[in-house]
């Protein structure tokens with residue numbers, strides 16, 4: 001469903017991605033692992049169109065989206081949960097979710113309710129400003145808000161950063177359940193190897209803007225030490 005061919009991208013004259021090739025099949029969960037500053041978030045931003053690729057092509061469900069505006073990519077079904085969550089801290093939990101469903105004005109409340117079924121913990125806080133939730137709850141809110149946009153492909157950037165273990169395992173269960181019920185495809189950027197191991201079907205390793213390795217999740221976990229020093 002996503003085909004990336006020889007993508008180059010960066011910030012002004014600063015080249016970060018140097019020829020990325022990547023294909024995701026519908027319903028696949030793929031982990032993207034690498035140390036800080038290797039270009040993982042830059043790849044996410046380039047897929048969604050916050051950054052324009054300087055070379056190469058990206059297609060989504062057979063359609064070339066390389067030069068397409070970000071909002072159009074979102075309308076096609078690409079959703080991002082950014083690093084740091086970026087929820088609206090002064091809006092209530094419910095209004096955060098409504099913002100996620102803003103493209104579905106006809107059935108907005110239905111969309112929000114169906115997503116909330118997967119997030120019982122948020123149900124208790126619907127009127128509370130998002131900024132007053134704990135870090136883990138905010139991460140769940142960011143996930144839920146993205147799902148309110150009915151993405152076919154979710155780009156999930158370092159969701160476990162600073163999050164307590166109980167919420168991490170809740171996130172794992174929730175994402176598996178959502179894949180079963182909607183066929184969601186996931187590209188997951190993470191440095192937490194155990195978290196990648198519990199979600200991804202295969203794992204790509206990025207180093208200095210290049211994908212240097214692809215392995216099954218089992219091999220990735222068995223070779224954790226080797227990857228840690230990559």
Ligand SMILES: Nc1ncnc2c1ncn2[C@@H]1O[C@H](COP(=O)(O)OP(=O)(O)OP(=O)(O)O)[C@@H](O)[C@H]1O
Pocket residue numbers: 011014016034035036037038039040041042043083
């Ligand atoms: N807005 C920007 N302007 C210039 N350089 C940037 C910008 N954002 C990121 N970079 C640089 O691009 C490189 C890749 O950053 P990126 O955030 O993609 O890495 P990452 O692999 O996601 O790492 P992390 O896990 O720390 O987020 C880094 O050297 C970073 O300093």
